[in-house]
Amino acid sequence: MAKKRQKKQKQNFLPFIKWFWILFGAGVLSVVLIFQLASWGVFGEMPTFERLENPSTNLATEFISSDGETLGKLYLNDNRTPVTYDGLPENLVNALVATEDARYFDHSGIDARGTLRAVAYLGSKGGASTISQQLSKLLFTQKPSGGIERIIQKIKEWVIATRLERQYTKEEIIAMYLNQYDFINNADGIRSAARIYFGKEPIDLRTEESAVLVGMLKNSSLYNPMRRKELVLNRRNTVLGQMAKYGYITEEEKDSLQALEMKINFNPESHREGLATYFRMYLQRWLNNWVKENPKPNGEEYNIYLDGLKVYTTVDSRMQRNAEEAVQEHMSNLQAEFFHQNTPQRNATAPFLDISRGAIDTIMRSAMKRSARWRHLKREGLSEKDIEATFQEKTEMTVFDWNSDSYEKDTIMTPMDSIRYYKTFLRTAMMSMEPQTGHVKAWVGGIDYKHFQYDNVIQGARQAGSLFKPFVYAAAIDQLRYSPCYTLPDNQYCIEAGKHGNMEMWCPHNSDGTYSGENLTLKSALANSVNSVTAQLIDRVGPGSVASIAKSMGVTKEIPPVPSIALGTPDVSVYEIVGAFGTYANQGVYVKPVMVTRIEDKNGTVLYEYKPETKDVLSKDVAYAMVNLLEGVTEYGSGGRLRHTFGKDQTVYKEIITGYPYELTNPIAGKTGTTQNQSDGWFMGMVPNLVTGVWVGGEDRSIHFERLAYGQGAAMALPIWALYMKKNYANEEIGVSKEAFEEPEEMSINIDCSKEQEDEEEEKIDTEDDLDDLDF
Numbered sequence: 001m002a003k004k005r006q007k008k009q010k011q012n013f014l015p016f017i018k019w020f021w022i023l024f025g026a027g028v029l030s031v032v033l034i035f036q037l038a039s040w041g042v043f044g045e046m047p048t049f050e051r052l053e054n055p056s057t058n059l060a061t062e063f064i065s066s067d068g069e070t071l072g073k074l075y076l077n078d079n080r081t082p083v084t085y086d087g088l089p090e091n092l093v094n095a096l097v098a099t100e101d102a103r104y105f106d107h108s109g110i111d112a113r114g115t116l117r118a119v120a121y122l123g124s125k126g127g128a129s130t131i132s133q134q135l136s137k138l139l140f141t142q143k144p145s146g147g148i149e150r151i152i153q154k155i156k157e158w159v160i161a162t163r164l165e166r167q168y169t170k171e172e173i174i175a176m177y178l179n180q181y182d183f184i185n186n187a188d189g190i191r192s193a194a195r196i197y198f199g200k201e202p203i204d205l206r207t208e209e210s211a212v213l214v215g216m217l218k219n220s221s222l223y224n225p226m227r228r229k230e231l232v233l234n235r236r237n238t239v240l241g242q243m244a245k246y247g248y249i250t251e252e253e254k255d256s257l258q259a260l261e262m263k264i265n266f267n268p269e270s271h272r273e274g275l276a277t278y279f280r281m282y283l284q285r286w287l288n289n290w291v292k293e294n295p296k297p298n299g300e301e302y303n304i305y306l307d308g309l310k311v312y313t314t315v316d317s318r319m320q321r322n323a324e325e326a327v328q329e330h331m332s333n334l335q336a337e338f339f340h341q342n343t344p345q346r347n348a349t350a351p352f353l354d355i356s357r358g359a360i361d362t363i364m365r366s367a368m369k370r371s372a373r374w375r376h377l378k379r380e381g382l383s384e385k386d387i388e389a390t391f392q393e394k395t396e397m398t399v400f401d402w403n404s405d406s407y408e409k410d411t412i413m414t415p416m417d418s419i420r421y422y423k424t425f426l427r428t429a430m431m432s433m434e435p436q437t438g439h440v441k442a443w444v445g446g447i448d449y450k451h452f453q454y455d456n457v458i459q460g461a462r463q464a465g466s467l468f469k470p471f472v473y474a475a476a477i478d479q480l481r482y483s484p485c486y487t488l489p490d491n492q493y494c495i496e497a498g499k500h501g502n503m504e505m506w507c508p509h510n511s512d513g514t515y516s517g518e519n520l521t522l523k524s525a526l527a528n529s530v531n532s533v534t535a536q537l538i539d540r541v542g543p544g545s546v547a548s549i550a551k552s553m554g555v556t557k558e559i560p561p562v563p564s565i566a567l568g569t570p571d572v573s574v575y576e577i578v579g580a581f582g583t584y585a586n587q588g589v590y591v592k593p594v595m596v597t598r599i600e601d602k603n604g605t606v607l608y609e610y611k612p613e614t615k616d617v618l619s620k621d622v623a624y625a626m627v628n629l630l631e632g633v634t635e636y637g638s639g640g641r642l643r644h645t646f647g648k649d650q651t652v653y654k655e656i657i658t659g660y661p662y663e664l665t666n667p668i669a670g671k672t673g674t675t676q677n678q679s680d681g682w683f684m685g686m687v688p689n690l691v692t693g694v695w696v697g698g699e700d701r702s703i704h705f706e707r708l709a710y711g712q713g714a715a716m717a718l719p720i721w722a723l724y725m726k727k728n729y730a731n732e733e734i735g736v737s738k739e740a741f742e743e744p745e746e747m748s749i750n751i752d753c754s755k756e757q758e759d760e761e762e763e764k765i766d767t768e769d770d771l772d773d774l775d776f
Contacts, residue, residue, distance in 0.1 A: 058076070058077065058078040058305075058306045059078070059081065059082065059306065059307065059308025059602055060073040060074060060078060060080055060305070061073060061074040061075070061287070061304045061305065061307070061308065061309040061310075062081050062308075062309070062310050063276075063280055063311050063313055064311065064312050064313060065313060065315050065317040066312075066313065066314050066315060066439070066597075067316050067317055069317035070195070071274075071275055071276045071280060071317060071320070072269065072274050072275065072276065072277070072280045073269065074271070074280075074284055074287075074304050074305055075188075075306075076305040076306065079186045079187065079188045079269055080179065080180075080189040080191075080192065080308075081189065081191050081308070082175070082179040082189060082191070082308075083175065083178075083179065083189075083190060083202055084175055085171040085175040087191075087201070088175065088178065088190070089202065089204070089205050091205065091206070091207040091210045091248075092190075092202065092205055092210035092213070092214065093174060094243055094249075095207070095210045095211050095239050095240075095242075095243055095248070096131070096174065096177075096214050096217070097131075097246075098242040098243045098245065098246045098248055099214050099239045099242045099243075100131055100134070100214070100217060101130045101131045102242075102246055104130065104170065105170055129157075130161060131173060131174065131177055132161035132162075132164050132173055133157045133160075133161040134177060134217075135176055135177040135180065136157045136160035136164060137157055138177070138180045138181065139160075139176075139180060178190035181220070182220060183196075183197070183213065183216055184216075184221060184224060185197075185224070185226060185266075186268065186270060190213065192269060193213055194209075194213070195269065196266065196267055196268060197209075197212070197213070197225055197264055197266065198264070199265040207240075207249065207253075207257060208240070208257045208260050208262070211236045211239040211240050212225060212232060212235075212236045212262065212264075214239050215235035215239045216232075216235075223235050225262075225264045225266075226264070226266060229262065229264075232262065233262045236262060237258045240254050240257050240258050241254060241258075272449055272450040273449075275317060275320055276315060276317075276443060277449035278443060278444060278445025278449055278455045278457065279313075279315060279320070279443035279445070279595070281445075281453075281455065282443070282445075282457075282458060282595070283311060283313070283595065283596070284304070286595070286596065287304045287309075287311065288304065290599075290608070291303075291304060302601075302607075307601065307602065308601070308602030309599055309602070310600040310601075310602075310604075311596055311598075312596065312598040312599070312600075313595055313596055313597070314437075314439035314440050314441065314594055314595055314596070315440060315441060315442060315595070316441045316442070316734065318731060318734055319441045319442045319734060320441075320444075322442070322724055322727035322728055322731075323430055323432060323442035323443075323444050323724050324444055325723075326430075326720050326721075326723035326724040327428055327430060327444050327720055328447075329659065330658040330659070330719045330720045330723060331426065331428055331447050331720075332402040333658045334426060334656055334658070334696070334719075335402055335425060335426055336402070337655070337656045337710065338351075338426055338705065341705065341706065347706075350424065351420075351423055351424040351703045352700070352703060353677075353702060353703070353704060353706060354677065354702065355702045359702070360702075363700055363702070364416070364419060364420065368388070368391055368419060371415070371419065373390075373391070373415055377390065390415065391415045391416040392414050392416060393415075394413060395412065395413075395414070396410065396411075396412055397410075397411060397412070397413065398410050398411075399411055399413075399421060400422070400448055400450075400451040400452070407448055407451075408450075408451075422451070422452075423698070423699050423700065423703060425447065425699075426696060426697065426698055426703075426716075427446055427447065427452065427454075427456055427697060428444070428446065428456065428694065428695065428696045428717075428720065429444065429445055429446065429455075429456030429457045429460065429574040429694070430442065430443075430444040430457070430574065430692065430693065430695075430720060430721075431444075431457050431574050431575055431593075431692070431693055432578070432691070432692040432693075432724070433578050433579065433582055433690070433691050433692070434691075435583075435585040435586040435591065435686075435689070435691050436586055436591070436689065437591065437594065437612070438582070438591035438593050438594040438612060438613075439594050440593050440594065440595050441690065442692075442724075443457055445457045445458070445459075457573065457574045457575050458573055458574075458575040460573060460574075460695075461557055461571040461572060461573045462571055462572070462675070462695060463568055463569060463676075463679070464568040464570060464571070464572045464673055464675075464682065465673035465674050465675040465676075465680060465682060466529040466567070466568055466638075466671065466673045466674060466682075466713075467568060467572070467577060467671055467672070467673030467682045467713075468550075468565065468566070468567070468569075468570060469526060469529065469534050469568070469671070470526070470584070470626060470629070470630065470671055471549050471550045471553075471580075472534055472537050472538050472566045473522060473526055473534075473537065473626065473629055474584075474618060474622065474626050475541040475545045475546045475549050476522070476537045476540065476541050477622050477625050477749065478549070478618060478619070478622045479541050481748075481749065482522060483522070483749050483750045483751065484521060484523040484625055484628050484629045484632070484749075484751050484753065485521050485522070485523065485750060485751070485752075485753035486521065488519065488520060488522070488533045488536050488537075489518070489519050489520075489532075490510075490515050490516045490518055490519075490520050490525070490530055490532050490533065491515050491532060492515055492532055493507070493508075493532050493535040493536050493539070494506065494507040494535075495507075495535065495539050495563050499539075500538075500542060500543050500561070500562060500563050501543070501560075501561060501562045501563075502562065502563060506564065508531045508534075508535050508564075508566075508567055509531065510530060510531050510532055511529065511531065511674075515532060521753055522537075522629060523628065523632040523753065524636075524637075526629050526632065526633065526637070527629075527632035527633045527635070527636055527637025527638065528637050529637075529638060529672070531567060534566045535563065537566070538563050538565075538566040542561075543560075543561040543562055543563055544561040546559075546565060547559040547560075547561050547565065549617065549618075550570075550580065552590065552615060553579070553580035553583045553617055554579040554583075554590055554592065555572055555576050555577070555580055556576060557570060557571050557572060557573070557576070558570070568675065574693045574695050577682075577693050578593065578691055578692065578693040579591070579592060579593045581671075581684050581686060581691050581693065582691045583618065583623065584618075584623050584626045584627050584669070584686065585627065585669070585686045585687075585688060585689075585691050586623070587620045587623050587624070587742070587744070588616065588617055588619055588622060588623035589615070589616055589617070590614065590615045590616075590617050591612060591613070591614050592612075592613040592614070594610055594612065596608070596610060597609070597610050598610070621746070621747050621748050621749045622749065624741065624742075624743055624744055624747065624751070625749045625751055627669045627686070627741045630669035630671055630686065631669045631741075633669070633670045633671050633672065634668045634669070634670045634685075637672075638672040638712075638713070639668075639670040639671070639683070639685075639714060641657065641660065641714060641718065642662050642668060642670070642685075642718070642722055643662070643663065643664055643665065645661055656710060656715060656719075657718075657719050658723060659722060659723045659726070660722075662726065664722065664725065664726075666687065666737075666739070667687065667688075667738075667740045667741060668685060668687060669685075669686040669741070670683065670686060670721075671683070671684045672712065672713035672714045672717070673713045673717075674708070674711065674713045674714075675701075677701070677704055677711075678705050678707075678708055678711020678712065679697055679698065679704045679711075680695065680696075680697040680701075680713075681695070681697060681711060681712060681713040681714075681715065681716030681717045682694065682696075682713045682717050683713050683717035683718040683720075683721050685718075685721045685725065687725075687736060687737045688739055688740070688741050688742065689735075689736065689737045690728075690737065692721055694717040694718070696713075696716035696717045696720070
């Protein structure tokens with residue numbers, strides 16, 4: 001009887017067991033079906049195999065320096081440049097795995113243990129999202145708006161995660177995830193984040209720095225290092241704790257790292273900030289033209305903001321940084337003196353000088369109509385009268401200021417006053433080039449791109465002044481075979497009316513209005529910019545020949561064939577004049593300046609490689625004779641302060657010659673240039689493997705120093721060149737030459753003036769002996 005009852009009880013459990021397995025099987029099948037339906041796209045579009053192979057990610061165009069550094073990027077919304085797994089430090093990977101997915105290398109995209117824990121504790125003890133799932137969320141799914149959508153998204157993430165795991169290695173998924181994540185503040189991806197928050201490449205991140213960035217993965221807006229430093233510090237220490245928990249660092253290392261101060265080295269990357277801003281904006285214009293002429297194989301244009309192009313440039317980041325620092329040091333110093341001389345008490349029309357108030361009104365009105373504010377209001381349909389009225393209304397604004405740490409200050413002024421305020425700032429331009437290759441090594445188009453966006457290197461052109469005289473001397477040496485030792489008298493010289501296209505007689509004066517009456521060598525005359533000698537030379541060779549040589553050496557601006565060009569009336573750009581002077585240093589061969597050597601697409605395919613553009617202009621001996629002439633400028637001429645100390649009469653303006661004394665002893669060829677009224681100051685300096693040009697002046701020619709002592713090229717421009725070169729020489733790895741210029745093996749032009757003088761004396765003695773032998 002007992003046995004029958006026991007058997008009956010067993011039979012009663014069978015239906016429950018049966019239904020358990022039915023329900024369990026149905027549940028499993030349902031889960032499988034749901035995942036299958038999700039993979040078929042029933043719950044929304046799923047990525048195809050091709051999309052998994054090539055995820056659609058916006059990539060910034062990257063400008064790379066000749067020494068392998070990133071100068072900057074072009075992007076619309078995503079400042080992203082991917083790195084491979086090999087470019088990630090081990091401490092960063094360890095921090096990521098320890099914090100986000102401890103069993104990452106053990107699962108296939110879904111962490112079963114983590115999922116069960118999340119379900120059991122309703123997420124209170126951590127989520128279950130793996131690194132693969134987080135990547136799938138970043139790449140392919142939209143943010144859900146409700147509960148059902150959240151469940152569907154999670155299912156899709158699981159499906160995509162498993163696909164990613166089949167498609168990529170674990171290392172590739174980690175790299176993709178870190179490359180994709182938005183670390184805010186324009187830090188899209190790990191490379192931008194490392195550069196922006198710590199000023200370094202990812203591979204150079206220290207453990208505590210990697211912990212900061214991994215901590216941001218939880219919520220980058222919440223854990224923003226620039227706004228919530230205490231919160232970010234605590235999060236960093238949590239990451240370090242996780243690393244110790246899973247054995248990536250010891251407890252002692254954790255304690256010492258957690259005790260470290262959190263040091264953020266913020267380097268914002270935007271189009272208006274960073275290194276080589278003017279150069280990068282030139283490259284943007286250059287690329288816009290290049291993509292129109294070089295389409296993709298399918299005929300579409302490359303998108304310079306999204307297609308991840310790599311543009312390899314000639315600029316050396318070290319030299320570029322030296323150039324920008326030299327400009328900053330001298331221009332802030334020079335500007336202080338300019339402000340001092342243009343107080344309302346000293347100059348009632350400041351910053352303008354020697355022009356009428358009517359002319360000033362015309363300049364200001366023209367500037368107002370060229371302003372971005374005027375164009376914006378004009379597009380909105382306002383009348384000119386209404387627009388002009390807004391220029392007289394005071395408003396809050398941020399303006400440039402040399403004396404502020406960030407070179408900006410907040411103030412209140414009218415837009416018209418701000419136009420005048422900005423005109424008080426002296427402008428500058430500087431370009432440095434390797435003459436043998438044409439490679440541009442540094443490019444500074446102004447004092448601050450954010451506030452002064454006009455690029456004076458290539459967009460601007462100003463009168464060359466005495467900087468143009470070497471073209472005259474080159475024509476004379478080339479055509480008449482004059483040597484640097486050839487002499488001409490320092491007397492006032494006139495070219496009559498009707499000759500060389502002159503309408504009237506042309507009688508230029510020396511800069512100081514005096515004439516020594518002595519015979520001067522060409523080397524001495526050029527060194528001291530003696531106008532009377534230059535006038536004689538252009539009369540002998542003709543202005544057409546001078547214009548022709550300048551054109552052959554890369555000057556594209558109009559050069560009228562009249563005698564006055566000898567004193568520098570033509571306009572030239574820094575870009576052109578540096579290329580032209582490079583001809584002298586390159587043994588007479590002109591090489592067109594080069595800025596881009598190669599362009600690659602995001603896959604490394606070469607799309608463009610430059611071909612040098614060269615032209616033989618001068619023979620080697622003529623070019624070397626010109627170098628010898630220009631060396632005289634720095635030995636005992638207007639550029640002599642590079643080597644020598646000031647005289648007693650020059651102490652009045654010693655304070656604006658930034659960084660003096662320079663005491664450079666190596667061979668240097670150079671030329672200063674100063675235009676009428678000190679409106680433009682120039683200096684060109686050359687060593688065998690580097691030619692550098694500097695211009696300084698006001699936005700308008702009526703903005704200038706009153707005295708020549710302050711406004712000449714030797715005071716305004718030369719100090720930038722000297723500071724730049726001293727910084728270059730301080731870093732021997734840059735390799736700027738201190739050697740002598742190479743002399744041609746067969747030199748047909750005498751450059752040894754002492755030898756020529758000896759020959760003249762011997763010839764004089766021989767003539768006297770011959771006269772003594774004559775029988776009268």
